[in-house]
Amino acid sequence: MLIIKNLTKRYSKNIALDNLNLNIKKGEIFGFVGPNGAGKTTTMRIVTGLLKADSGDVYIDGVNASSNQKILKSKIGYMPDFFGVYDNLKAMEYMEFYASIYGIVGKEAKKLCQELMDLVQLSEKADSYVDEMSRGMKQRLCLARSLVHNPELLILDEPASGLDPRARYEMKEILKELHYRGMTILISSHILPELAQMCSHIGIIEKGKMVVSGTVDEIISARGAARPILIKCTDEQEKAVEILKQNRFTRNITIRDNLITILFGGDEVQEAALLSSMIQHGAHISSFAREESNLETLFLQITTQEEQAT
Numbered sequence: 001m002l003i004i005k006n007l008t009k010r011y012s013k014n015i016a017l018d019n020l021n022l023n024i025k026k027g028e029i030f031g032f033v034g035p036n037g038a039g040k041t042t043t044m045r046i047v048t049g050l051l052k053a054d055s056g057d058v059y060i061d062g063v064n065a066s067s068n069q070k071i072l073k074s075k076i077g078y079m080p081d082f083f084g085v086y087d088n089l090k091a092m093e094y095m096e097f098y099a100s101i102y103g104i105v106g107k108e109a110k111k112l113c114q115e116l117m118d119l120v121q122l123s124e125k126a127d128s129y130v131d132e133m134s135r136g137m138k139q140r141l142c143l144a145r146s147l148v149h150n151p152e153l154l155i156l157d158e159p160a161s162g163l164d165p166r167a168r169y170e171m172k173e174i175l176k177e178l179h180y181r182g183m184t185i186l187i188s189s190h191i192l193p194e195l196a197q198m199c200s201h202i203g204i205i206e207k208g209k210m211v212v213s214g215t216v217d218e219i220i221s222a223r224g225a226a227r228p229i230l231i232k233c234t235d236e237q238e239k240a241v242e243i244l245k246q247n248r249f250t251r252n253i254t255i256r257d258n259l260i261t262i263l264f265g266g267d268e269v270q271e272a273a274l275l276s277s278m279i280q281h282g283a284h285i286s287s288f289a290r291e292e293s294n295l296e297t298l299f300l301q302i303t304t305q306e307e308q309a310t
């Protein structure tokens, strides 16, 4: 559905996108995650045709988007991170105004806007002025607005930012419903666990490059080897540390109180051998286990590793 090939964009000397590649298949809900300034908004603005790339290509359903802006606009719905709402309009007037931009007017517009307001659970607010609505309601109205032309691909830039937990939950439920109806969705956030709950696929972007992408399980297993081992000793901690220092698979030994954390490059057999040699050496070990996969730490690990590598 959406293929991005070697996309590069500079703002004077600052490189915002550095040969970025991305592939989203029809029906996927793709979470685009990265720290502030990673290049998410720049990517989305290029895909929607609002910004021009320096080089690289964007294909929507196999059609090169830069040579066919009209098809691009009909297939994509975009909800930007800053929403321009018209405060002196009522919610339904606002929706009908957007429908009219796409040539949908009269009864047809009323019916469509009513359906979309139902979808985003704002029917009761149809006659409310936009400036009287909460931030969460305005976000949902913006989402409804981006759906008026029945796009195939929905692009959402940080749709949950600034929302309280309840409003975030409501937004998530609406997106799940759209996904269930078959819509392809690209959604950005700088919070990985939030996206992981609802996305079929995740791509992590750092400094304009795609660092890793795939299903959440694929990302976790690809990076699983980086999960540290946590070792607790009741006493004789130095004896454990002596052995750890000699072990060729052990890196980055850190000690805090009675907890030793190591990165271990060996397999399970080598892991078991390490444990038994520490015990034989007289270390009193009460626990020895790989840290549970935690998406937040994984995200920090992936982005920090890239930082260290550059």
Ligand SMILES: Nc1ncnc2c1ncn2[C@@H]1O[C@H](COP(=O)(O)OP(=O)(O)OP(=O)(O)O)[C@@H](O)[C@H]1O
Residues within 6 Å of the ligand: 011, 014, 015, 016, 034, 035, 036, 037, 038, 039, 040, 041, 042, 043, 190
């Ligand atoms: N109009 C602009 N002029 C100059 N530099 C810009 C402009 N827009 C973005 N940048 C820079 O390009 C880089 C990527 O920015 P972008 O807004 O795409 O990141 P982002 O991942 O969306 O960040 P955030 O999560 O903070 O919204 C950043 O270094 C940013 O400072």
